Amino acid sequence: MSNKDGLRYPSIDALLDKIPSKYKLVYAASKVARLLEEANLEVEDSISEKSIGVALEEIIAGRVTIEFE
Numbered sequence: 001m002s003n004k005d006g007l008r009y010p011s012i013d014a015l016l017d018k019i020p021s022k023y024k025l026v027y028a029a030s031k032v033a034r035l036l037e038e039a040n041l042e043v044e045d046s047i048s049e050k051s052i053g054v055a056l057e058e059i060i061a062g063r064v065t066i067e068f069e
Contacts, residue, residue: 009047010060018059019066028066029055 012022019025032055035041046054058064 009053010056014060015056018062024066024068025059027068028059028064031055031066032058032064 015025016022019028029052033051036043036051036054043054043058046057048054048057055064059066
């Protein structure tokens with residue numbers, strides 16, 4: 001299955017329920033995406049093809065814990 005909705009999935013509103021700041025969301029998503037790429041990890045149930053999309057899916061699913069200073 002692939003994501004044909006592009007940047008519309010996952011919803012920014014749903015993501016902001018998890019991380020209430022757009023700036024923190026971008027930071028968290030980039031960190032998770034980098035970890036996925038560096039470790040060459042694949043998430044089997046992801047819809048997105050790109051690592052940033054997978055990272056956003058992981059954030060919205062609550063499988064990622066980010067602590068901000």
